[in-house]
Amino acid sequence: MDVLVTPTPQLKGELQALSSKNYTTRYLLVAALAEGTSTIYYPAHSEDSDAMRRCLRDLGAVIEEDDEKITITGFGSKPRHVNELNVGNAGAVLRFLMAIASLCPEVTFVNTYPDSLGKRPHDDLITALGQMGVKIDHREGKLPITIHGGAPKGGKIQVSGNVSSQFLSALLFLTPLLPEDSEIEVLHDLKSKVVIGQTLEVLEQAGIVIEASEDLMNYKVAGNQKYKAQQYSVQGDYPGSAAVLAAAAVTRSDVKLHRLAENSKQGERAIVDVLRMMETPLTHTNGTVHVQGNGKLKAVEFDGDAATDAVLAMVAAAVFAEGTSRFYNVENLRYKECDRITDYLNELRKAGANVEERQAEIIVHGRPEGVEGGVEINAHYDHRVIMALTIVGLRAQKPIRILDAHHVAKSYPIYFDHLKALGANVEWTQSIQTSQS
Structure with a gap:
């Protein structure tokens, strides 16, 4: 399904932020790795978290759910032997479960999204698991991937953090369960350190003890630990909320989230600071962000590494700012569901934005008068790109059509419902082509 975004000058209303996708997937995993029953209140519902639920069931977790909570009876360190797992298009779920699947004799992760997750590399995790005695069959680091496990060994492990922090998170979930103590050294750089902070926070809540160096580049993990069955409560999601807040900033608005x-500890909380830097009128008290936008924005410079999943929304706001904005240290955006620098900026240009790219930078020459629009946009099957392009459509002079916008469900299935509730003129429409070129 496509979405037609018609220029909308004003947004008004109140919304409850979605629950955090990142925390939900981590809580689901640590609950499954515990022996006993855990309860997770206010879990996120998205394609990613649904993929984690589905795969954990396949691995032997017993999961029951109602409107408010999920209860999970875990499999501990002994997942059920399964031949095949399907994570859909969920990269974090794949990487976390590649590590856990090494406790099984042989598991194949299938490739159901060849044009998205199927293109993403996982070599750094494959190399690290290889150091632990796990044999892995793969296609140049990509899906389909078969894990020949059964008895991964702890010890000294090195993993690159250059492409993604998810590889390190995967090892941090696995190593406490192994008989041996482990020392993990991160090579090169570590992207998205803030997200590692979330992983460590969840592990600590689950009763796991890990010694991390101050720079998060070295870890000592005692073996033979057990995850504890616990109660967890999922906080609101900043990455998805960033798009709603940016939409409020570029329009005349009175929006409370x-x-x-x-x-x-979500790095994307920086969306509030960035919008303040752009001189958007807003307050943030008692868990509520109140934006009273006037559509007038100033350019910013921002280090995007700590807030990876909010950068595209920030860029969309900067399209309408006075002056030139620069978002730097964002190379890891290239290794997501699509190349979120080249692919995204190409689509922004179609809509009339004046943007440039470097290998690790996005530069936006703002157009406070707005952009022309009146085009079809290829969202590259990427939920963050879909949300960000919608922001631009709200301030365009003519409608834009976002192709295959249903992929927003990966993280925010009711994104367009939420925007409609605020008065945005967005409508689903039948796809006019069957595939993107």
Whole structure:
């Protein structure tokens, strides 16, 4: 399905932020790795978290759910032997479960999204698991991937953090369960350190003890640990909320978004600071962000590494800012569902934005008068690109059509419902082509 975004000058209303996708997937995993029953309140519902639920069931977790919570009876360190797992298009779920699947004799992760997740590399995790005695069959680091496991060994492990922090997170979930103590050294750079902070926070809540160096480049993990069955409560999601807040900033608005904790460890919380830097009128108190936008924005410079999943929304806002904005240290955007630098900027140009790219930078020459629009946009099957392009459409002079916009469900299935509730003129429409070129 496509979405037609018609220029909308004003947004008004109140929303409850979605629950965090990142925390939900991590809580689901640590609950499954515990022996006993855990409860997760306010879990996120998205294609990613649904993929984690589905795969954990396949691996032997017993999962029950109602409107408020999920209860999970875990399999501990002994997942059920399965031949095949399908993570859909969920990269984090794949990487976390590649590590856990090494506790099984042989598991193949199938490739159901060849044009998206199927193109993403996982070599760094494959290399690290190889150091632990796990044999892996793969296609140049990509899906389909078969794990020949059964008895991974701890010890000294090195993993590159250059492409993604998810490889390190995967090892941090696995190593406490192994008989041996482990020392993990991160090579090169570590992208998205803030997200590693979330992983460590969840592991600590689950009763796991890990010694991390101050720079997060070295870890000592005692073996023979057990995950504890616990109660967890999922906080509001900043990455998805970033798009709603940016939409409020580029329009005349009076929008309140609730359930966004001021002290959250989500790096994307920086969307609030960036919009303030852009001189958007807003307040953030008692978990509520209140934006009273006037559509007038100033350019910013921002280090995007700590807030990876909010950068595209920030860029969309900067399209309408006065002056030139620069978002730097964002190379890892290239290794997501699509190349979120080249692919995204190509689509922004179609809509009339004046943008440039470097290997690790996005430069936006703002157009406060707005952009022309009146085009079809290829969203490259990427939920973050879909949300960000919608922001641009709200301030375009003519409607834009976002092809295959249903892929927003990967993280925010009711994104367009939420925008409609605020008064945005967005409507689903039948796809006019069967595939993107």
